[in-house]
Amino acid sequence: MFQHQIQSIRPLTTAHLAQTMTLLGMTSAELSQKIESELAKNPALELMEERRCPTCKKPLHEPGPCPICSRPSTNNTEEPIVFVSSIADRYNQNSLKNTGYSAEELPDDNFAPKEDLAAYVLRQIASDLDIKDRPIAAHVLTSIDDDGLLQISLFEISRYHHVSQSQIEEIIEIIQRADPIGVGSQSPQDALLVQLKVLQENGNTIPHLAEKAIRDGMSFLSRHQYVDLAKSLKINPTEAEKIAKFISKNLNPFPGRAHWGDVRQNNNDNPPVYHQPDIIVKNLNSKKNAPLVVEILLPLRGTLNINPMFRKNLKNAPDESIEQWKKDLENANLLIKCIQQRNNTMQRLMGYLAEYQRGFILKGDKHLRPTTRAAVSKVLEVHESTISAHLNEMVKFEHQPLTDSQISKQLSKMGYKIARRTVAKYRSMEGILPAHLRKNLKN
DNA sequence: CTATGGCACGGATT
DNA sequence: AATCCGTGCCATAG
Numbered sequence: 344m345f346q347h348q349i350q351s352i353r354p355l356t357t358a359h360l361a362q363t364m365t366l367l368g369m370t371s372a373e374l375s376q377k378i379e380s381e382l383a384k385n386p387a388l389e390l391m392e393e394r395r396c397p398t399c400k401k402p403l404h405e406p407g408p409c410p411i412c413s414r415p416s417t418n419n420t421e422e423p424i425v426f427v428s429s430i431a432d433r434y435n436q437n438s439l440k441n442t443g444y445s446a447e448e449l450p451d452d453n454f455a456p457k458e459d460l461a462a463y464v465l466r467q468i469a470s471d472l473d474i475k476d477r478p479i480a481a482h483v484l485t486s487i488d489d490d491g492l493l494q495i496s497l498f499e500i501s502r503y504h505h506v507s508q509s510q511i512e513e514i515i516e517i518i519q520r521a522d523p524i525g526v527g528s529q530s531p532q533d534a535l536l537v538q539l540k541v542l543q544e545n546g547n548t549i550p551h552l553a554e555k556a557i558r559d560g561m562s563f564l565s566r567h568q569y570v571d572l573a574k575s576l577k578i579n580p581t582e583a584e585k586i587a588k589f590i591s592k593n594l595n596p597f598p599g600r601a602h603w604g605d606v607r608q609n610n611n612d613n614p615p616v617y618h619q620p621d622i623i624v625k626n627l628n629s630k631k632n633a634p635l636v637v638e639i640l641l642p643l644r645g646t647l648n649i650n651p652m653f654r655k656n657l658k659n660a661p662d663e664s665i666e667q668w669k670k671d672l673e674n675a676n677l678l679i680k681c682i683q684q685r686n687n688t689m690q691r692l693m694g695y696l697a698e699y700q701r702g703f704i705l706k707g708d709k710h711l712r713p714t715t716r717a718a719v720s721k722v723l724e725v726h727e728s729t730i731s732a733h734l735n736e737m738v739k740f741e742h743q744p745l746t747d748s749q750i751s752k753q754l755s756k757m758g759y760k761i762a763r764r765t766v767a768k769y770r771s772m773e774g775i776l777p778a779h780l781r782k783n784l785k786n
Numbered sequence: 787c788t789a790t791g792g793c794a795c796g797g798a799t800t
Numbered sequence: 801a802a803t804c805c806g807t808g809c810c811a812t813a814g
Contacts, residue, residue, distance in 0.1 A: 789813085793809090794808095798803100799805100
């Protein structure tokens with residue numbers, strides 16, 4: 344009797360779909376929050392602190408490359424896309440190793456224990472930098488303040504590394520283009536100029552004179568003195584105000600503080616939150632058909648599973664709380680299934696996008712190929728009629744007419760665990776005749 | 787005997 | 801409360 348009651352949630356219940364949808368709409372950060380709160384209030388859930396190799400799925404007992412398949416398969420050139428799903432673990436330096444850095448290359452002890460702007464930026468630009476330039480980039484990034492602005496002089500850096508200042512400038516230019524854009528600038532003015540330039544390159548329309556306003560009227564801008572700004576630009580005050588509004592709305596003189604656009608919310612007590620990426624797409628080398636590496640940051644470390652003790656003790660649960668326990672177990676089950684589903688969908692989605700939008704990823708906004716959600720969902724076969732689609736295919740290519748139970752078996756192998764009876768329903772909905780009648784039709 | 791379809795139940799959703 | 805959906809049971813068609 345208990346067996347029946349606690350059997351796992353079937354993958355295709357509407358509850359499952361609905362929950363998956365909500366989870367899909369969440370960012371990694373949001374999701375890990377949810378998981379944490381779920382873990383706190385649901386005793387049936389358990390977090391195994393286990394690292395698994397992203398490629399071969401074998402458990403990893405120590406950090407570093409997987410001993411079985413040695414490395415994340417980034418050198419596999421046959422596939423157009425390679426997945427490296429890595430744990431969202433920006434707090435320790437192992438994650439930096441994955442970006443191509445070794446710990447020695449980084450100035451030590453400069454990493455705050457929590458989310459760190461320097462590490463965050465390093466991850467993004469690692470592949471764009473020459474090996475010899477990386478220590479310099481690390482130096483620059485560890486010398487920026489909370490606002491994201493460079494606090495030491497170029498001269499200091501250039502002397503330390505024995506390179507010319509112009510080389511440092513080149514590196515800083517790369518850094519400035521990482522998110523948050525403008526980070527590593529030497530002044531708010533510089534940051535604004537870079538942001539403006541990037542906006543323009545991405546095809547946004549920029550008010551005339553915006554650049555001049557930043558270059559020449561910076562002091563007026565920061566004090567909201569539109570009249571004086573207008574005078575210095577030799578335009579009328581309303582124009583000047585327009586430009587100033589545009590700048591304050593779209594640009595952020597302190598790129599280290601919250602993401603631009605959130606400038607208004609800056610007055611709360613929360614420390615600045617950097618836009619955490621959920622997915623990082625990397626181009627490892629500049630060869631024509633080089634694979635893009637898609638790194639998917641999982642929302643949690645370790646594996647989430649059902650606490651086996653909880654399942655065992657369900658039998659002995661006190662009568663008054665048995666309902667609650669069963670609910671907990673179901674919720675736990677649901678959450679786990681949905682997260683797996685989310686990961687799976689995310690991988691397939693990114694695989695498709697990396698290929699379809701390759702131009703956009705490599706060359707920028709102008710190469711964005713328009714699509715609709717409907718089209719993508721069709722390719723990924725995650726729209727409602729997934730089952731029907733599979734069913735149609737199976738019947739189309741069957742050698743001998745498949746009975747409903749055979750179809751049910753096949754589908755369950757593909758991950759759709761549905762009963763024979765349900766297959767019959769879908770079949771009739773699709774207007775497919777029963778097996779014995781199809782046989783007559785063929786011969 | 788097997789494959790299928792009607793009916794009704796339970797549960798989850800709105 | 802109304803409804804939708806997957807599924808089990810059982811009658812029946814082949």
